Amino acid sequence: MKPTLEAVAVSTTFADAGGGRIAALDKVDARFLPGQLSVIVGPSGSGKSTLLHALAGIVVPEEGRIVSDAVDLSTLDEARRDAWRLTHCGMVFQDFRLIDELDALANTLLPAQFKHVRVPTALRQRAQSLLTEFGLPARSGPVARLSRGEQQRVALARAMLLDPPVLLADEATASLDAENGQRIADALLAVARTGKTVIAVTHDDKLSALADQRIMLKAGRVVTAEQTQA
Known part of the structure; x- marks a missing residue:
């Protein structure tokens, strides 16, 4: 099966406090297939978020x-x-990147406003449906008043709004209790099963x-990449 997204010998560095360079990713190879949920795991500082941002076109590899x-x-x-990401990729950032003053529905609809002068009714209905699916009221006042777990679910609804072929999530269940964490994990798997x-x-x-593929990073390198029986 042809991969939707692929990293080929990707390397990148970042500056340390002393002005030197530290390898964030070191010749990383990874293939991501349609219909699959892949997880990137590893200790803190291993390059997981950097790889995700490279796959989103936010970080440009040096090699x-x-x-x-x-x-x-x-x-x-x-x-x-940026244009590719808008049409091909939904993303849930670790820090959510919501607009505090807007409510859950307005935040969810933000991607549509980059494509439409007037947001179509169908997209408004989809946004409301996603928020309901994730247990959130569409009109709840500014998202700054919501809990971190609720904000995380708004960020996921926003990422899914335009039904992109690729969904990237950085610690999408990290701020959630066990019940809501399982709900989001099941939702991610269900999205994968739609292709x-x-x-x-x-x-x-x-x-x-739940993953179909697990990629483990350590010090910016892939140490294991395995297909599971999920």
């Missing part, structure tokens, strides 16, 4: 390629990577147990 449907994202300028490519960075053993 190697990020390939989506034969397009090398690494060769695109920032504007074209989407779902990639999640996680420390959550329950989410990891």
Whole structure:
């Protein structure tokens, strides 16, 4: 099966406090297939979020390629990577990146406002449906008043709004209690089963147990990449 998204010998570094360079990713190879839930695991500082951001076209590798449907994202300028991400990729950031002053529905609808002058009724209905699915009222006042777990679910609804072929989630269950964490883990698996490519960075053993593929990073390198029996 042809991968939706692929990292090919990806390396990148970041500056340390002394002005030197530290390897964040070191010749990482990874393939992500449609219809699968993949998890990226490993200790803190192993490069998990950096890899996810590279797959989203946010981080540009210093070496190697990020390939989506034969397009090398690494060769695109920032504007074209942003355009690719809007149409191909929904993303849940670890810090959510919600607009505090807006309510849950308005935050969920933000991706639609980049594509439409007036948000279509169908997208409004989809946003409301996603929020209901995740146990959130659409009109709840500013999201700044919500708990971190509720904000996390708003961020996931926003990422899913435009029904992108790729969904990237950075610790999507980290701020949730056991019940809601399981609800989101099941939702991610269900999205994958519709034919989407779902990639999640996680420390959550329950989410990891549902995965079709587990990639373990250590010090910026892939130490294991295994298909599971999930």
